[in-house]
Amino acid sequence: MEGQNDSQFAVVMVPLPAQGHLNQLLHLSHLVISYGIPVHYAGSAMHNHQAKVRVQGWSTESLTRIQFHDFQLPPYTSPPPKPNLSVPFPSHLQPLFDILTHLRKPVSELLEQLSAKCRRITVVHDSMMASVVQDVKFIPEAESFRFISIPAFTQFLGFWRHIPESDKPFRIDPSITIPRRIFPEEETLTPEVTRFVFEQMKFWGIESGRIYNTSRVIEGPYIELLEKLSGKDTETTHFVLGPFNPVAMTGNLKRHRCLEWLDEHDKGSVIYVSFGTTTSLTGEQIGELATGLEKSGQNFIWVLRNADKGDAADSAKDGNPKLQEGYEERVKDRGMVVREWAPQLDILAHRSIGGFMSHCGWSSCNESISMGVPIAAWPMHSDQPMNAVLITEVLKIGVMVRDWEDRGKLVSSATIESVIKKLMTTEEGEEIRKRASEFGDDVRKSVAKGGATSTEMDAFIAHITR
Template sequence: MEGQNDYRVVVVMVPFPAQGHLNQLLHLSRLVISYGIPVHYAGSATHNYQAKVRVQGWDTESLTKIQFHDFQLPPYASPPPKPDLSVPFPVHLQPLFDISTNLRNPVSELLDQLSAKCRRIIVVYDSMMASVVQDVKFIPKAEPFRFVTVPAFSQFFGFWGAMPESDKPFRIDPRIIIPRCNPSGKGITTPEIVRLFFAEVKFWGFESGRIYNTSKVIEGPYVELLEKLSSNERNDTETKHFVLGPFNPVEMTPGNRKRHGCLEWLNEHDKGSVIYVSFGTMTSLTEEQIGELATGLEKSGQKFIWVLRNADKGDDFCSGKDGNLELTEGYEERVKDRGMVVREWAPQLDILAHRSIGGFMSHCGWNSCIESISMGVPIAAWPMHSDQPLNAILITEVLRIGVMVRDWEDSGKLVSSATIESVIKTLMTTKEGEEIRKRASELGGDVRKSVAKGGATSSEMDAFIAHITR
């Protein structure tokens, strides 16, 4: 394997500028540098900083081994989020998503520079950044790999469900679970993001391989279906598929960062007694929905830690921060003995890994799902948009490690406090919930074994490193 000092093989990560995407490729960077291979992480200065300050589960010494290239984007609008029950997609981030295509020239210049001194450049790019790296095919010694940011289940059925029956190239084995419905329609995305997605899809196909942040332990049959679909579509048997997840650490170490105060609060509570509530960095709830959630949490009688914050802006570090989201007067005082409300970004991996966490009410972004799976924590699934409705089906119907808060057919409607209370009690206090928690714990154990030396994921990572350093 090539040593770090000769720079004969380097890896360049090109992430999409949204937290769940930034985070996944940063975690993959940590895995690659552990093999002594230099990693360059190329993105906007703002979002590189965002990725670094939010990293969890590994120390800052490892972070210094990654070379960050902080490119400047042209000025763009960074409006506050506008919570909307009917369209929970983060439309306020569209200006950032659109302007990110401007990274094409600086990324190409970086690849040119590296090409002059390296034997091979491995370019790992987010599926939504294909246009940014389109010049890679003209750069000597560069080998591109497209990173698929969603689970194989959702990627496969997203494409499969959109195909006319007559165009489907094969039959699915009847033993494989197929979703009862294929969530689509108003609210799942916006016309603007659909246009951006298909603009990027036009640039797919030049990659040497694909990388997935999932595990065959979690969804092996769906990885095989996705590979089969890819092979049929392009008559392609040459593209390599590497299933390397979970990228995130599965055993947490404090490192040298200051521990968040919520972890001290969690220390005071019994094993598996607290439900963690968070809807990620791209979701903002309406005031009315926040009120129903607050009431449901209180009436459930369960201990909880609730991250209550607005979605990230395009530049979440710019001036003009939004004020705190308000709860009814006296609420936090009433629940202080069994509930904690966190109003800033919280260290989710640390929280999920804590022994007192017994459940996770989540929007089912894939980052959150695979982190929860890794830590053996069951999920109360409350999908908001994009791949999340299909991810929720994977969690609740296929893996059976969660309960659905509400069916996607009812998206756009207010979820009542009574429903929230019932779901929390089901997950945390009933026989059904106990069985779900047991399955989640067993799956988490299997995933952790897979990343240990000699496990399936560890072997897959070894194969990937052997391939790129061949």
């Protein structure tokens, strides 16, 4: 819905400077400006640049309508990622997380400047940036909304496991799937990041509401559980506005070379392999994956890059992982290895893609679900293990590559080959692909005019411009 530009209002986005988080709030920024409301995207200069050059699915004109505020962070050193950790959390980003408090002052000054000319300011901040926006409570014209960057399923279970059985405020309907095991923070995060998370939680509670990058057609029961858990006496409003990413790609004038390669293959015949921006695999694991892809006999596109450093522009300087000599020549008719940044949304939207081997970061899950693509789940850290359970056990639109209990073990080429064949060639895989396609249809209907998500987005805009 296109609205009238009203300078009485402003929305300020404050993302965590990690790619999946930057990307989600930049997508939401585009949705908000489509209503004619000014959007200010506040972050460090390097991470704002990273977000802009990697965003997909929106026009250049749309991007120019967002006002970016490029703040400076103190110098810091981001060491190379260590791929040999049993839980390969991006601990190399910890030096960046440790200096984020320096954004508090410039963000506060921006809010003060906007308060002088706007009747209402809406601050949408990542849950992990709560300390940066803590001064919003001193600005009468401003209210904040905490952005939840993970699934409602994962968020609810994370809270639920910390409540003693005798203190649980309600019973969960037996029809709602609750997994046999909920993975604790000490299994999925480093101690340093766990402390960072709990430090941010001290500043939760001043927000007027929460925003979720998910859809009620995907996670309706778990959204309702979160709403119930927040209590009827609270004024907290829950807005379920996802997926934020475009659900149909209109095509770019300059297409990546991998899309031309995909054009040459049959519908649903290619598996896409990518583990996001925060994980590097060991050389031994890369070798097993290469062999598994080759032996599966399936067409594939494999994005093989090192994890981003704190400054993503520095990541490629260390060189990308190596493959066995002659491998790419051997598989060139049915396999393509991409070592640069790849247009994931365009890839997932391509008719040739029939599956996605993924780390199960929530951005990637959302993009895959909205394009109707099933997932071979290979979680690495953080929310990803629980996200993988959502995909494979609850929604049943994927298969597990490796159980989380086996996270410290090498995944063999035989396992990788078996999983790919199961997803791409078996009757069970066909059922999974069918369900994924149906979920994609439902999500696309929900964001269309009159759909559940579109209606909720209208309600959010009405709320912040009241």
